[in-house]
Amino acid sequence: MTTPAAARPSLSRFVLTALAWLPVTFVIWYFAAPALLWPVRMLATIITHAGFGDLVRSVSADGATLSFLTTLKPGRIDAAGIVSVDVNMLLYAFGLPLFAALTLAAGGRRVRAMAIGYIALVPFMTWGVLADFLKNIAITSSPLIASQAGFSALQREMIAFAYQFGSLILPAVAPAVAWVLTHRRFLEQLRASVR
């Protein structure tokens, strides 16, 4: 069944509607961040305990900030105190308001698409948060702390790449890809509407 020309979406109207939704989605995202990012916190906690149990004592959240209490000492091994790393989860989650604005602008099954996109984005946000934590203890910390973490040169290179990819590419690209995947029919109509 073909789509009537009048019912076909217009790109300019779609873009303007998305831009109009952005301030709204940004405000909701900012104030609801502790709840919206709860799954990220949970996933990050599970992964750190499973994969870096020897390095992380506990993970706690204060608003949108995730604190990793490590087993690493800030100075000499016999010195008092332990290293804590704070990660701002919002840095890796700004794609949520973008995805929401695009979804609201596209229409259709918004709640379904929103739920699918949100679930799909949780692992990518967690990637950024964990890579940020690992970058802090393995690369940007003092040599004394980095040496206690015990990562090899190759592992440090991998952490650096994961951090760069997780902070410069994924937060913006993942929501765009998720939106395209959840709106294939809309995109087809949009593509056809120019002719």
Next chain:
Amino acid sequence: MVRFFVLFIVLLAVLFGLELTPWAQTFVVVPWTNALAGIATWIVTLFDADVVASGKVIRSASNGFAVSIEAGCNGVEATLVLLAAILAYPAPWRYKVLGFIIGVVAVQALNVVRVISLFYLGQWSFQVFEWAHLYVWQVLIMLDVMIVWLVWVRRVPATPGHPPGAPPPAALAAG
């Protein structure tokens, strides 16, 4: 659709990996970033003569406030995303080259606006600067890349078996 996304992700990872190499940083990223600072400064001096550029830093000569254009703000990553999306999409090479050239201009034009706006927002309110820098402009630049790509896709001739204006194939129509 699957082929497009697999190709897009592989291309993006490879291009991003290449961008991080010392060679690319020295011969592409640093000159690109310095040129961006120079262009932004030149535009600003049309209405504010107190601004100077030094490498990738834009500085106000009157109050000393400065912004340094770092990775993520130089538009290189946005350009790589656009390049990967154009290369991954099935289209004649003539369309890919033309789309990329026009797309880079469109993305970088908005990026110049980002740099200039952040330079003045930072002098007005650091909190607003942080918000705009870390969240809002990241989203707007990605939206710009998406719009450029969507406009380009609409101009690309239809692939055989999927003529322009045709209903979406059942395999695609899941959104």
